[in-house]
Amino acid sequence: MRARALMIQGTGSDVGKSLVVAGLARLFARRGLKVRPFKPQNMSNNAAVTADGGEIGRAQALQARAAFVAPSVHMNPVLLKPQSEIGAQVIVQGRRVGTAKAREFQDWKPRLMEAVLASYSRLADEADLMLVEGAGSASEVNLRAGDIANMGFARATGTPVVLVGDIDRGGVIASLVGTRAVIDPADAAMIRGFIVNRFRGDPTLFADGMAFVADRTGWPPIGLVPHFAEAGLLPAEDIMGLRQGPGATAGVPVVAVPVMPRIANFDDLDPLRAEAGVAVRLVEPGSPLPAEAVLVLLPGSKTTIDDLAFLRRQGWDIDLAGHVRRGGRVLGLCGGYQMLGRSIADPHGIEGPVQTVAGLGLLDVETVLTPDKNLTRVTGATIAGGHPFDGYEMHLGVTTGPDTARPFARLADGRTDGATSADGRIVGTYVHGLFAGDRQRRAWLGGLGAATSDLAYDALVEDVLDRFAAHLGSHLDIDRLWAIAGEKP
Missing domain, CATH: 3.40.50.880 (Class I glutamine amidotransferase (GATase) domain)
Structure with a gap:
């Protein structure tokens, strides 16, 4: 039986894709499902070492932990580690294969897609549910040709997409509606719903906003997720996440x-x-x-x-x-x-x-x-x-x-x-x-x-993952997500 699959893409970087996948992985794994996280292409200098001596993005290691499985190089088959403003080290299935400048990397994509699809197929054979994370923004139309990270992967595998926008940074209505306006209609058809993340305040005040996005895009709302402060205790993928931590405490x-x-x-x-x-x-x-x-x-x-x-x-x-x-x-x-x-x-x-x-x-x-x-x-x-x-x-x-x-x-x-x-x-x-x-x-x-404390760090991470999974379960239509994941290509 083919594993169900769901891809979480974003309107931009650092909108919460990684944590949404981690939270959903823990939620569905708690229901007894074999969940495997997957990110076709990642760009991060925050990496983790797998048991077989390879490296993947730190976010995928956290997602594997959330799913109660060991991290594998196949969970992040292409990892780019920036070395300059225009160049990065290229890691394929856990191993360094070379260094490429941004323009050169575009020529690498066709053969990298082969590795991406091979890794995906390997994980899907052992899973009930594949949770796939996109990279950056779904609306980067300048990079759409040969794409392996977002819609290129979704289209190649027939994986339905849910789009995440971050209201905390402002402009979430424009970013969601704008995504629908600029992407190819066939790509837009892969999107089966949207999530608004990191909301603060009275959710009834944004009901009209959710309705507006749904009307302008044709995508149904999956949920409005309130800000979850404890997420800052989980490992961040981007340096932007690191800089959002709490300030220094006086007297220590x-x-x-x-x-x-x-x-x-x-x-x-x-x-x-x-x-x-x-x-x-x-x-x-x-x-x-x-x-x-x-x-x-x-x-x-x-x-x-x-x-x-x-x-x-x-x-x-x-x-x-x-x-x-x-x-x-x-x-x-x-x-x-x-x-x-x-x-x-x-x-x-x-x-x-x-x-x-x-x-x-x-x-x-x-x-x-x-x-x-x-x-x-x-x-x-x-x-x-x-x-x-x-x-x-x-x-x-x-x-x-x-x-x-x-x-x-x-x-x-x-x-x-x-x-x-x-x-x-x-x-x-x-x-x-x-x-x-x-x-x-x-x-x-x-x-x-x-001053020392009795903090048990690993237990803290597990507790935050459990509470974040429950948080998503309270604010997202989980039954709809499960149904979307079961749609045939």
Whole structure:
């Protein structure tokens, strides 16, 4: 029997597509169905490592978790990881296949569609329901030729579409009606309903708005979803989601995180941001690193050398040196770890021109970028204190030097990871997902003089997914969505 399928597309980026799919995945999985999330093409530097050593968008890993299944490379067969304003690394079924500029990528699409359809078919064979997420906007008519992410995929597979608009950003009526006006009539016929997301206030005041959209588009309304504040506790796919978090709390230790253009795997910050005993302050370009910070955390980066140059242009290297002189602590994660060393060499031109650049010199290590990417799930414990963690490595490059003789952690396979300065205040590690471990996070909080809590982070994520699924169930016509998913192509 053919799996039912439903595709959630949006009027734009960051309208809530990823979370709607996650919430629906949890809702239908709770009903005993075998649900598989799928996103044909994603663009994000926030990625997750699968058990088979591939990488997919972080949002699809969260959706898999919502559906109670292990993440698979087939859930996101094409992942684009931006390296510049016009170019991106291309990941196909979990593996890096090259780098393409935006215009060049258009020529890649026909052969990428083959991989997309193969992955989709593989997942559909084991599912009762396929929940497919589109990318960006359904109305990007300039990119419609050869499209594999939105209507091109929907038409190729006969998958019915529900369109999501975000009222919180304004102009939702125009964005929904405008989508109907600009897309091809055959594409418009694939849309079987619309959802208005993130509503605040009295829903009766928007009843006329829902009716207006339905009248002008011919698409029936599926529901008006009120704003769900706790969604901010779930890993965000886009940097836009990261910047929408709560502000710093007065009177608690500050962790400063400089936000660089190619920040990657920034969900490393989520467990810290969920703690009341510490304030994670995201430092935007043009602002200095706060002098009161007890820890400066350099996050991962998709293009370490370029982001390091950006850090220097902001004067953050000077702020960081002052922070260290005052006795502050520094933690570098992955690309941030590489920046802390004495040099970064790119002999193969992986990130751009062949070059060697000076690092920040806070750790006595050197990094050489290599073509082979390390994609591994890891467990282990810190050398100091023996605090356990369960995370992953995702990096290009090998880091060596005297400070690696004082490693940060020992992995379960016997390898050591990272480096520590002689005074113990500067630490670098390749382990992502470090703070999701409750004992590991509490050890860091205690070391920073922050109040610890009994927060169980994994349980928090599960609870939020359950409550968001119930939230969608209360405000969407779930029976209609199920019926739409069962429509034949």
